[in-house]
Amino acid sequence: MINTEYKDTLAINGQTFKAMIAAALTWLKTNQQIVNALNVFPVPDGDTGTNMVLTMQAAYNEIQNLEENNIGKIAHAIAQGALMGARGNSGVILSQIWRGFARGLDSLEEMDASILTRALVEAKITAYKGVVRPVEGTILTVIKDIATTSEEIKDQDHILEILEILVQAADKSVIHTPELLPILKQAGVVDSGGKGLFFIFEGFLKFLRGESLDTSSAIIVKPLELMEGNELEDIEPGQDFEVIVDFRPSKSFNLDVFYADLEKMGTSIQVGEGDGIYRMHIHVPTENRYMPIDYAMTCGTITKVYVENLLDQMENKGKESDQPLSLTEVEPGQIAVVAISPGKGLSKIFASLGAAAVVEGGQTMNPSTEEILHAFEDLPTDKIIILPNNKNIILAATSAKKASVKQVEVLASNTVPQGLAAMLRLDPYSELDEVYEEMQAALSEVDTGEITVATRSVTINEVDVKEGQAIALLNSQLVCASETIEGACLSLLEKVDLSERERFTFFYGANISNEEVNHVIDHVREKFPNIEVELHQGGQPHYQFIISIE
Amino acid sequence: MKENQNPMGNVYVSHRAIATIAYQSAIESYGVVGLAAKNFAEGIAQVIVRDPTLGVEVGFDGQKIEIDLYIIVEYGTRIKMVAESVSSNVQYRVEKTIGIPVDKVNVHIRALRISDTD
Helix, strand or coil: CCCCCCCCCCEEEHHHHHHHHHHHHHHHHHCHHHHHHCCCCCCCCCCHHHHHHHHHHHHHHHHCCCCCCCHHHHHHHHHHHHHHHCCHHHHHHHHHHHHHHHHHHCCCCEEEHHHHHHHHHHHHHHHHHCCCCCCCCCHHHHHHHHHHHHHHCCCCCCHHHHHHHHHHHHHHHHHHHHHHCHHHHHHCCCCHHHHHHHHHHHHHHHHHHCCCCCCCCCCECCHHHHCCCCCCCCCCCCCCEEEEEEEEECCCCCHHHHHHHHHCCCEEEEEEEECCEEEEEEEECHHHCCHHHHHHHCCEEEEEEEEEEHHHHHHHHHCCCCCCCCCCCCCCCCEEEEEEECCHHHHHHHHHCCCCEEEECCCCCCCCHHHHHHHHHCCCCCEEEEECCCHHHHHHHHHHHHHCCCEEEECCCCCHHHHHHHHCCCCCCCCHHHHHHHHHHHHHHCEEEEEEECCCCEEECCEEECCCCEEEEECCEEEEEECCHHHHHHHHHHCCCCCCCCEEEEEECCCCCHHHHHHHHHHHHHHCCCCEEEEEECCCCCCCEEEEEC | CEEEEECCEEEEECHHHHHHHHHHHHHCCCCEEEEECCCHHHCCCCCEECCHHHHEEEEECCCCEEEEEEEEEECCCCHHHHHHHHHHHHHHHHHHHHCCCEEEEEEEEEEEECCCCC
16 A cells, blocks of 8 residues: 555655654665675775664654654754764764755755755755765765755655655666776675665655555665676585576566575575666576576566576686786887796796796796797897796707897796896896896895605715605705605705895795695794795795795 | 885885875865864964875884874764774775784874854
């Protein structure tokens, strides 16, 4: 039953407005969790929905027992209550909105259409005055859009019709917030404070229409918030495929029945509505992947279907990111560095330090002369420095030099840390021979530690090694063996002359667990409190750790 | 000067840079209508300053940053809430952009601005 009591109302008095505020509060409470869920800032405003509800509650408490018929006085009491009870950032802004609104009403008995407009404009002005640099795409933008719309429809004089238009404007404004505030767009949400304000106005409207206020629209999510690809939540069994169907419902469409039927097929069900189009979202097991589509066909006209294999998505997510390296672009005449890197993590580090090309390869997977040549042949400069970063690759690099018509220097970096130290001296605008000498000098400024596991029993440099033991190499010389990785690391570092060393940088390999890495690092930090210890993903095979000691 | 370790060198961030970040996020906080000179002796607490180092003090003990903000608040807002919100905004933004933990943000309300009388 739709109440028609306010259908032709031209002015609102204090008691009616009190009832509207009560309705807005109830409606905001009903939708509180929706607003809370929209929060994207981890710190600034904890729970917008809750804060706005508490602020509105304080405002309502102030007028609850007032028998006042003067809407101006009621509005001032609301503003007072909101001010005293303002919670959180959104609550403070809301209290300013009410303060301006009350000022617009002054001490008038009733509020007609033109007074409403004046009050909304005043609310907007007051809200904006509270901050030096207003951030758009927030509740401020939404009150501004509401006020502007109200000014645009001056010819309307039925309060109910005006509110219908204002609620639509608020909705549109809220949906537009991600376009104004990038952080919302990144998080795939609309502004929470703006959404809360929308619910307050929708509460007013629902009251005037005589609609129920206790049924949450919680399950109705606007399509925007439901855009595909926003959420990569953990996938539970039976959630193999994500299916999203847009459809225009037939006349007999019944949302409750629709939900009930969907629940039989899968989980994570959401249905959004906008402009006469419904969008449903569901996670289903593989065998049911076409069922929601077939079912939606029976509910109306399908306009669009998205199907995504979540299992595949999750697998890809777990994999090492295969993003292309952001290599340095060189211009003609500049010096380009080609680095040989044994692991993905190290490739990234070389790239970040300015390498123009990276060739993956290392201990047991030495790149060929051709691969190295290919890496720099097409670069738009003829000044090339190659960092082999492994003794066994120097030869291939030298062959590449001979095979090329470009000016090529091979820096004899035997280890990755040497290569990294050399990279720091790179000045791409200098002369090739000067830079080469600079980089050459850097090689001796760093010691290299390498930790691996012995593949056979052997005695070298008076160190007895048994197969399977962890061994440590200092500048490519075997220095010790231990039963544990940790032991090998610690005794390696003890053998280094630390008088002029201040930093250990650990690059952990592909064959060691995060847990073990942390364990080792903790012990190293404990044992060498005066040394700065850093950790990076190296991703190299065979070597649990490559350690740069500088 | 603050120091941040990165793999190949040190990053130094000046007090002034931190003060600027704090200033920018403070004036974007709702309820804050300006920053005031921190130095009362100058007798210009009411004067809204634009130079970030005048309304912001940054301390650093080698581990953590401590920030003092001297703000002017819009009269008619709930000052406690404005202070909490500016404090968390500034902490969040400084930590996020610089990556050094902010231990404390002390908010000093130097004045209220009355833009309208009800």
